Amino acid sequence: MELDALSSEQVRELAERHIATLDEETAERFAEQFGAQDDLLQPLFELPTVDPPERASRRATDEGDPLGAFITQCEVEGDGGPLSDMTIGVKDNIAVAGVPMTCGSPALEEHIPSIDATVVSRLLSAGATIGGKTNMDEFAFGGDKSTMRIRLAHNPHDETRQPGSSSAGSGVAVATGQVDAALGSDTGGSVRFPAAWCGVVGLKPTRGAVSHNGFVQYAKTLDNIGILGPTVEAVARVFEHVAGPDPTDERTMGASTNFSSERVTETNPENLTIGVVADLVGNAPELDAIVEERLDELSERGAEVREVNIADIGLWLPAWLGLGMAELSGYLANGGANTWALSPGRPATVEAVSASVRTPAQIGDPVLSAWLYGQRLRETDSAVYSRAHMARERVTDGVDTALADVDVLASTTVPMLPPEWGDGIENVFEALSNTGVFNVTGHPAVSVPVGAIRGLPVGLQFIAPHGHEATALGAGYTAMNG
Structure with missing residues (x-):
């Protein structure tokens, strides 16, 4: 060429x-x-190019996968090691070499990456088996039936309802036992939503704790590769092996290497101080009551539970919107090339994304709308993005201050039960109110199931200081294991 x-x-x-x-x-x-x-x-x-390895895969079907957990199924075996007993699903915006990666979009159905994402290579090195590419909303932009462009995923507790966006397939695959854990991505709650609505555990790590090399982003500031599993222990085991510095992704350069999954199960409620975020209570009274009951149980077991507020929390939404729309738009306008970090993307993937955005008729309206809105912001006032970062810093300071005198913050994960497919989510931003805050601030957050209403799971969310995933997971462990 x-x-x-x-x-x-x-x-x-x-x-x-x-x-x-x-x-x-x-x-x-x-x-x-x-x-x-x-x-x-x-x-x-x-420069020499790398051909994809020969790895057998097959497109998932309704017959073999009736709830739509996967887009592609495979069996890529690891090298033997501490995770050799685990089969793991990988969201379809994270590269598994030799296996199609669609990002949930018909525009990328023919794309087969040549090189594993860093998180995938680390899982395989630890002995895990990759069991397939899990279903997702197009380019991780979800919330309605129209954004699941390839297959519709269904809630395992009620097939007529949503399983949670955009890592929907990862939640379904874990909840149905098709995998022992799954990778997802979380930009506004997309790991914690399916965790809460499918009744499993979901971790959004600290921003920069996990490499994004080989991951097709949505918004670089808000994105996180996260983990879903049936238990806190399973999530902790996977996180221990995928987290840590990666020279191909500068965001990870300060990532901690001190995490130990064994410490998570040693958490004693008598040593926990939990701050219930008053600003996040009241928008879902029925769900909040379930969460409050579990926190009362923790209090009876010795935990100190108190109410806290987060200064400037109201700025989370303009910060999230300004950052997310500008970054998604910039990424797509740049043809999928990341020119602002050391994880620029593999050439073949960049070319595939670039080809898809040159023919926008292949892309669904929700993604096009977000792309155009970001362009509108850029053309109207390019400093909106800088202002959004100023707001991000203020909300982050508010969360840090709230965490100063407690070990973890707590809230209901998602302030609503999963709607039926076809109803959609009436107010997407209201639905994100309890989760999106911590994408803006970059703090680790975990959702654990703590009860149900009319057979539908309810999640309790714990948030810890930056780099303290063990604390958040430990609080989740105590909440699930009375």
């Missing part, structure tokens, strides 16, 4: 699309300069 030379007229057209009008003399000078620079780039196109 080589770059096509541009004429002076083509340079002028390029300038008018992006910058300004050029006079003929300047356009001719630029055309000559661009040609010389193209020649300097040519060695990039001569």
